[in-house]
Amino acid sequence: MTSTAWPAPVADGPLDATVEVPGSKSLSNRYLVLAALADGPSRLRAMLSSRDTRLMGAALETLGVGVETGTDWLVTPGALRGHVTVDCGLAGTVMRFLPPVAALADGPVHFKGDVEALARPMGPILDALRALGVRVDDEGEPGRLPFTVHGEGAVRGGAVDVDASGSSQFVSGLLLAAPRFERGLTVRHTGATLPSVPHIEMTVALLRTAGVEVDDSVPGTWRVEPGPVAARDVRVEPDLSNAAPFLCAALAVGGTVRVPGWPASTTQPGGLLPGILEQLGGTARLDGDVLTVSGTGAVRGADLDLHAAGEIAPTIAALLVLADFPSRLRGIAHLRGHETDRLAALTAEITRLGGRCAETADGLRIEPAPLTGGEWRSYADHRMATAGALIGLRVPGVLVEDVATTAKTLPDFVGLWTGMLGARVAA
Template sequence: MWHAPVASRRLRALCPVPGSKSESNRALVLAALADAPSRLTGLLAARDTELMIAALRGLGVGIDEPAADDEPVVWVRPPLRFAAADAGIDCGLAGTVMRFVPPVAALAPGSTRFFGDERASERPMAPLLDGLGQLGVRIDADRLPFVMDAPEHLSGPSVCIDASDSSQFISALLLAAPRFTSGIELVHRGASVPSLPHIAMTVEMLRSRGVEVDDSQPGRWRVKPGAIRAKDQRIEPDLTNAAVFLAAGVLSRGEVRVPGWPAHTVQPGASIVDILGRMGAEASLDADGLTARACGELQGAAIDLHEASELTPVVAALAVFANGDTTISGVAHIRGHETDRLQAIENELSSIGCRVRQTADGLVIEGSGAGGAGLEPTRTLRTYADHRLAHLAALIGLVVPGIELDDIGAVSKTMPDFTTRWDRMLEQTEGTAR
């Protein structure tokens, strides 16, 4: 249990955030597949990256322990030949691990077992496993847990899957494709692919390592076989994790600055800048970072989060304290994330008296205004083992007194020291030194 603190004064805080989970785990996979050792700086230290490191080690990759300092440096040494993981691969509840690692394991002839947390079997996997099957990998199930049996040489290059449930199915196959016997010609068939910026991140990181990727046709990706050049990389701050701190500054009617915000990025979390502006707040970038501040009361808005669905819980929290209705659309696929996020958000916001309903692809939230008029204090909100639901509850607790979280440990997935960072933020208010 964690008692969410109330923001009794306007925040005026500097809030550094750890490295991007999406970039960290892509960088680890590409370093494991590269033609020489790589150095990764600023790698996220959290459960998802720990699981990825353990998984790659199980396949024969050499990875140093991250240094315990403010800017960890990790060396990754690719193996001459990948080996099947005798002890199996624990994916936890991490989408990047359960989806990015099987294509790497397809390069390790023999059998590897994949398993995870209790809820891991609820996360979609079938399209990715079908794609690997088209390359000649035998798999005994269409979700976790499963055993895959990789051949000596993969077939290909043609693969056709339905990636409408997750962009990670595409990214997973693209990351390992240069090491496939014939590369890959990957085609998506189905409804639109969500979170396309995450695929753009994958393509950009591949190209920066000398890989030829043709994505000129929508829904089709061609990757030529060949070496992945080793590259030392500095990981960007996680902009989706940053969003909860920026939102806190706005809800306190103060401001929060996140240092190190990149001037150019493909991270979907950067969409929070536009979203804050559309809801009546302000976000400005300068050499010192990105600052979000309140500019009067928040206003409800129609927001399509198809490209940045991880922001849904933070946007939902802002919507609770806006004037008028907020419609969040384009996020039907988050019903298959760590939990059914749409149902969870509806459940928990309804429990404090907020009027909210699900639509086919999102939520409609009736705002209660800046002070949360009519909302019921002293409630326990559930996190569903989902770090983003913990962020939602923490933001609600800034305004509504007496909010408790049933399991703050959910934040270990991407920010184990979240409560320390949150408390440090709340110590910085108007009249205190930055």
Template sequence: MANLMATRPPQPWPAPTAGRAVEATVRLPGSKSMTARALVISALADRPSTLGHPLRARDTELMAAGLRAMGQQVSTLDDERWVVRPQPLTGPAHVDVGLAGTVMRFLPALAAQSGGAVTFDGDPHARKRPLGTLIGALNALGARIESAPGGGLPLVVHGAGALPGGEVTIDASASSQFVSGLLLAAPSFTNGVVVRHQGPPVPSAPHLRMTVEMLRAAGAAVDDATPNVWSVAPGRLAGRAWEIEPDLSGALPFFAAALVTGGRVTLLGWPRGSAQPVDALRELLHRMGGEVSLGTGGLTVRGTGKIHGLTADLSEVSESTPVIAALCALADSPSRLTGVAHIRGHETDRLAALARELSALGAEVTELPDGLEITPRPLRGATFTTYDDHRMAHAAAVLGLAVPGIEVTDVACTAKTLPEFPALWSSMVGSGTAMGE
């Protein structure tokens, strides 16, 4: 009976419909992107590091577990303060990447400098996510990596201690994580690393800036003065205390609730200066009809109940595409979203999935090679498939605020980055106040 229960598909989650304007104050966990980078940098440092207010979610737990598998001491017992005590990288080991791009793209460079073979594998869809560019680059820098015939998972990284490093040219247009994965480990290469990008623009540029800023904060010498070239000198990184910012991508569905319902949502604890693309997101929300302000109480978004369509290049904030697309389906005019061809290689093909699910609700959607055209139409309730993708579940929840009868196939997939999402969301819609501690 237990086995039968374990394989039973998840029960659909009825997305709550808002009966009034949402007035909410939200405290969210730390940024996934910052937590992942801080863990990797700390593992290569010269002394212990701490992470204040990190994100505890599936992706970051898998990152911590992957580092432990390679010999690092990573304590995550305290939700508010994780501790990393760096040790020599060891093997043999096995790393479960789940569906996390950060784990599958940040840890192979460390594994290549370990003392043995390290295998990488993950969820079934993880084997479809692009990795060939990173594997080729690491092999060119002195690593020895065996991959599946398609150039992805499963991998075997044959650790051989310190690697020579040097210069490498790649096409990182499929993911900025290819560059970040090389840069984060670059100080530990004997000769450092120079990465040159040739190809269409690298997406998610703010995440690359975050990588560079965090490396510099740990003492790395990084030269990014030449466009599409990053040079990292060899040298030991410094252990330090990292204060992880609240997760901006995780906050977006809550901010969207203010636009949909004509309410107000405040994200507590937002810093004056941020490594995340807050300005780009603020501009998008403003153009769609929201008012965005940063005060002593946090980052606040106010809506009027009217949502405007827009034409926008989302390449810098590609993680926002599903929720922005949901808002566009509720807007008062058509929208054209572009610059996000690379999100076809995320947890699912997000463009195809959004086109399919929004159309099923009644929207008029045209799938573009690098985006979507969305013409609002009267929407109806229906089952909304998530494809094991947390951002798809966020989009469905936003639509459900205005469209009764939307059932989300697997809201539990939000545990990838915010396990508390269903409870926080239901509390916010039901009571008008959501507090995540």
């Protein structure tokens, strides 16, 4: 057990809490990329300030973009420069969104990342850039970090095929830079499956609100016309996927959790949470912009297809470990290529606590079993850490290794978690 292990608190009764969730990482980093390519300065309000967004901001500054952080983030576009190194950390949005941007720079851009990032697949987007005439040099295992994109100041564009079965970010990364390509870009998905479609819809929606013409009328094909990207003054929605552990807590131990700022409509995959939680035995209602979820402490098992919302799958899996009936999660094979192999990690950690969990071809099968305390490894993965905290609400003695990894997308998770519990913590 490492010295950073965090004793997950056990709830000592039903919850009654309101949790203010910070801004969406997915929206924040998309706004940053579009602001960097815009026709003037942009102001981004209620931005998430986390490791992933700071990495994106620092990477754009490295490429010659002005980024001022604070209550609002001010982004001033500049000439994109090469002969620099971009540190991706473990941020999938940085490593997948910025290579097409780097192709517009005036020289080579070297991409590196954390040790864990070297296992994340990059091949589809790098191959797509090569097909568009951009030189990309592998400097480690082919299709992985590190690599160098040789920018020449412009990309001709046209049409490209990409297999985005492993991540919808491959499509989004190409679409975000496409307005700046001389001929725009048509992206065709060639894989058998397409995970996290809401994230692509999010990208398309943000492009359109920035004045970019996008045609997505043909399934699996997106056409972005060349043209200016409008500078914006926008407010970022709360991160609905980061709200998942808190809302699931109401089902796990009973009581009510409220999240203000919930949008009436959204492209975030986390927007599917209310319906999912109702299938698992909770109740959910939206009063104005406040989402209220209540539960009894009894979790109903279910068969769920989460292909459109894979990022909340670790949280839902942790909740289903506490269910009274066998469950299955489907459509999430792509989670094997996230911060860690999330399917293998969840299986290992649930089993370590005495649970019964097995991998399937495209997901997990979970069955009821008595749980005991013990180490819960995070694998440098923020979703794994919060999953351990959720199980710890009901199971005494869960020790979450490296809970600080939650800072990737959710600063002060521990403070928010203990604040939700208030006095409802067992001694």
